[in-house]
Amino acid sequence: MQRNPQLNANGELQHLLSIEGLPREVLTRILDTAESFAGVTEREVKTVPLLRGKSVFNLFFEPSTRTRTTFEIAAKRLSADVINLNIALSSQTKGESLLDTVANLSAMHADIFVVRHGSSGAPYLIARHVKPHEHVINAGDGRHAHPTQGLLDLFTIRHYRKDFSRLTAAIVGDVLHSRVARSLIHGLTTLGAPEVRVIGPQTLMPAGVESLGVRVFHDMRAGLKDCDVVVMLRLQNERMGGPLLPSAQEFFKHYGLTAEKLALARPDAIVMHPGPMNRGVEIDSTVADGPHSVILPQVTFGIAVRMAVMSMIAGN
C-alpha cells in the first residue's frame, strides 16, 4: 500500500483529501486551530494576514454555490488571493483533460487548489501531479469524501457536546450517495464516538456499510432513540421515482425528521444538516428552524474550519 498521500514525510498535513486515515491528533489539531479562527470571525476586522501573497484556486468541476462561497470567504479572511473557476462551464467541455487544466493553473502560480469533482478520487489524482509546494483540498469528490464538511460537523458537535467518548450520533437518509456521511463517519469513529448509526432504507445503504463501524437501522424511530446528535442528509430530488425510492412523500413519512420523531432522541439532542435542505423531504420546517437545530451555526463554523485547514496545509 502506498504512503498516505495526505501527509508529508514528517507526518504533517500536505493535502486534505479525506478524513479517513488522518490520525486523531491531526483531527484534534485542526479542530483546535479552527477554535482560534472562530475568534477571528467574530471580530470587527475579520481578516488576518497569514496567507498574504498566496493564491487559492477554487476548482469546481461540479457546481456548488455554498461550498465554493465558504472556501472563498475563508481564503479571503486569511488575506489570500482567490480565483474562482467554474470548470463545469468552461474548458472541460472543450475537451481539456483534468490534469491539463491543473497544469495550466499551476503555471499561474497556485498555492492551494480547492477541488470539487463528480468522480470519487479526482483530488487524489490531482494531488499526485501537483508540484511539492502546491496543496490540494478536497471540497467533495463523487460519493467518496467531503472532509471539510466532516470537520465542520465534528467542530459543531464538539462545540455543543464537548466529549465524543459518550456520544451517540445518527446519520439519516441517503448514505449511499453521501460523501458527507462517509467523512463524518470516519471522523466520529476516529475521535472515539462509541455509537454511530446510519438510518435509511436498504436502497440507500452502500454494500457492507457496517464495515465503516456503524450500526444500521431501517426503522428511524428505533434508530433515533437516545441520540445526542442527529445528522440529516440531503436527498436529491432526482433520486425520487426511480428504482431507489418511490416518492418524496413516502420517504418523508418514514425517514423525514419531524418534532415527534426527534422527541425520541435525547432532550438536548442537536440536529444538523449539511445543506442545502429539502424542507418537507428529509426535514420538517419546525425542526429545521427549531431549538434543536444547529444548522446555521454549522455554516459559520465552516468558515473557521476551512481557515484552519488552509493555514495549516499552506504552512507545511
Added chain:
Amino acid sequence: MSALPDAEKLCAKLAAELKPRVGPNAAMVGIHTGGAWLAERLHAMLALAAPLGFMDIAFYRDDYHAQGLKHDPKRTRIPFDISGRELLLVDDVLYTGRTVRAAMNELFDYGRPASIALVVLADRGGRQLPICAQHCGAQVEVPAGMRLRLKRGVDGKLALALEAERAA
C-alpha cells in the same frame, strides 16, 4: 542559573512601577503563554476595572511562510472595546521585537487604542525592529544558542529559565 533574576520580585517591582500610572481607562492584554501568566498577576495586583485580555499572535507571525502555522494556537480573547483605551501590552521576554510587532498589528484589527505601553519582565536585547519596552523588570544577558523563558510552577510561582534553542 543563579544569575537569573527572581521573576516574582520583578513582577512585584513592575506592579509597583505601574500602580501610580494607570488611569481609569487602562486595560491590559497578555501575550500567550508567558505574557498571559504575567498579565494575570499584574492585572490582579493593579485591580484594573476592564477584564483582562489574552492574545495569541500565531495568525500574525512574520515567519509563517518559513515555519508554518504554530501548533495549537490559543484563541485571542479581548473582552472589552479596545477603541480609546490606554493599553498595557504584557509579554514575558522582549527579544527581536517581532512578537510585539505582530501583537500590535492584531490589536489594531480590534480597534484604535489611545495608546499602547509595552510591559515585559525581562529584556534580553537583540532587537531587530524599532521597539522598546516602557516598563521592564530587568535586563538579562542570554548566552548564544539559549532561550530565556518564563515558567510557571505547580504552586503558581513564576520563574525565569534558560533552555537550549530548538533546532529550526
Added chain:
Amino acid sequence: MKLHIRGGRVVDPASGRDAVGDLYLADGRIAEAPAGRADRVIEAKGLVVAPGFIDLSARLREPGYEYKATLESEMDAAVAGGVTSLACPPDTDPPLDEPGLVDMLRRRAKALTRARLYPVGALTVKLKGEALTEMAELAESGCVAFSQANAPLGDTQVLWRALQYAATFRLPVWLRAEDLWLAKGGVAHDGEIATRLGLPGIPAFAETIALGTILELVRATGARVHVCRLSSAAGVELMRRAKQAGLPVTCDVGIHHVHLCDLDIGYFDSHCRLEPPLRSARDRDALARALVDGTADCLCSDHTPVDEDGKNLPFAEAEPGATGLELLLPLALKWGEASGLALAATLARITSEPARILCVASGRLAVGAPADVTVFDPGAAQRLTAASLKSQGKNTPFLGYELAGRVRYTIVAGNVVYEA
C-alpha cells in the same frame, strides 16, 4: 530449418514429460532425433523448454485504436512474453463482424511472422447485442469463436438465438458473465472497499445471475460455451456444478484476478480499474484454487494496452484494462508457486489447456505437433518497469514488482522469433 534445443529441462504438460533432455524441431514441427546436423543448436542448460504459451485474450488494438497500440508493438510483446498463439477479442473499431476485416487482420499478423493470431468474431453486428453476425462466413475466414468481448448483451432473447445459431454450426461462443443491468454504472466490486472509496459497485451476483442464464441456455441449446474472466467465488461454485453436471462449458481466469483484489485499488489506482472488477480477497483466493482444481480451465492475460491519457483520469473515468502479454509467464509462475503446483501443472494452464479450448494442435511437445516452443529461465527475476515492456501499453498494477520468469527464446513454427 532444423533446430536442436540442447540440455534443457523439457516440460510438456500434455504428456507429463518433465526431464532434462533435448528437443528437436524440423520443418516447423516437433521432431524425432534427426539423422543430420541441426542448422542451429540452442544451449538450454538451466532453462525450461516448454510449449509456446497460448493466450485466449489479447487485444492488439488494430484496427481502430492504433494510438494505444499497434499490431507490431503487441506482437513484439507477445513473443517477448513467450506467447506463440493468441486469440484476439472482436472489440476493435470497427468490431470484427465482417469477413473482410478478419481476413485483413490475419494477413497483417501473418506478414509479421511472430505469434499465431486467432481472431474471435463478433457475436452480434457492431457488438450491439441486436442482430447476429454471419458466423458461418466469419468462421470460414478464420474466426475460431464468437464473442461480445466486454460489450454487454442484455437481451436474453438475442443471447438465446445467438447460442442456437452458433450451435447449429458447432461454433464455440465465448462469453463474459455479467448482467448488463446490475453492472450498469459500476466500476468496482460492490463491497467494503467500494463503499469506503465511494465507487459505484458491481455486485458479485451480477456475475452469477448472468452465469446462471448462460448455463441454462447452454442446457437448452447445446452450444459450446467458454466463459471468460470468471471473477467471483460464487461464480466458481456455479461453474463447478455445471461441469459436474456434464455441461459442455469451460472457463478462464485473468492473471490479475488470481493475484489482486479490490484492496489493491489503494488510493484510487486506476491501473486496478479492470473488467471484470477486482473482487474481494476471498474471491481472489477462490479463483486461484479453481485454477488448481480445474474448475477454471486456463489462465489468460486479458492483455489490454491503454495509453497514459486513458489511465490518468479519476478511477471511474479511467479506461479499464491492463497490459498483460509479458506478464503471463511470471504471474502464472507466481500463482503456481503460491499454490504448491509442479511446474508442468502450472504451465498446463497457459499451454495444453487453452490449446484444448482453441482446438489447436499446438500447446504440447509431442512429435508432429507444431514447433511452437518457449525457452525460459524460471529463476531470473526482473523488476517490472515501463521501459522493460515491449507492449505500447505500460498500464499494469505490477509496475515496480520484482517478478521471476524470463523468456530467453520464443520459437514459432520452428523459427526463432524472439531471443534475449
